Amino acid sequence: MSAKVLVVDDSRAIRQLVGTALLQAGYEVIEAEDGQQGLSTISTDRDIAMVICDVNMPNMNGLEMLAAVKAQANNSALPVLMLTTEGKADLIQQAKRCGAKGWIVKPFKPDQLVAAVRKIVGS
């Protein structure tokens, strides 16, 4: 069975690009449009193996979602990779402290993203 990856981004274009790359690499992909929807999806879907998450989003941003996910006892080990236009070192450190698995600055290369996902959840 392929691993299920949740892509959380308010940009449909980015969700489509990430989704296509991961589908072609053999992963199952589901999507959410903001942190609030992402958190809700994570809370109800026990099969999610990994989350790829934007930072600047409406309703709930990615760092808020990350903190909320890590505060849930049954999701604290869920790997979260941040994918964002933000590149400030203090934000990256904040994500690391909150338990993120990594950080990619947009725009990204699909091959690079797939390699990171493979490293985190396996093929």
Added chain:
Amino acid sequence: MSESTLAHGQDEEVRQVVTEACVDMLGACGLPVGRIAAGRLVALSEHDLAGFIGFSGRVRGSLIIAASSRIFAATFPTMPGSRSPNPDDLLDWVGEMTNQTLGRIKRRFCARGLDFDTSTPTAVKGRHLGARTPTRDGIVDLVLTAGDELVSICFELVPPAAGPIFQGAVEAIPCSQEGDLVLF
């Protein structure tokens, strides 16, 4: 002094930063980019999509990018196997492309020791978008050529109440660059 005037003679540096970031963004999308001399009036009647994003902090302002749907279709990120963008996809990409362009501006500002927080982008579809005259102080108004098309950029910056925008003695704010990946 007007609040929107780019004080301390740094308007040219801001213009250079914005120009570099926009040329870099469009170039990364595979478009050959050139610059039309500032202030030259151009026909913008084919500009039917525009992206908007704001920012705030020690400085505040906004970035607007307007162009034809052909430009945004040409820059839409695709890979083999992905479907062609529909009008809703394009409108979404307009916002995201504006967001990524402001990200490039922000990293250049960080290199000069100045940071700001960005809003989430929005995009609109209409007619004659980007046309404005006359320009005001505090606005970097650019028109770039991308192939046979024109891209209109409007960057408005409200500087700090006191002191220059970029302070020479301030250290750069550490920042990762486009495409950087770090795993913890």
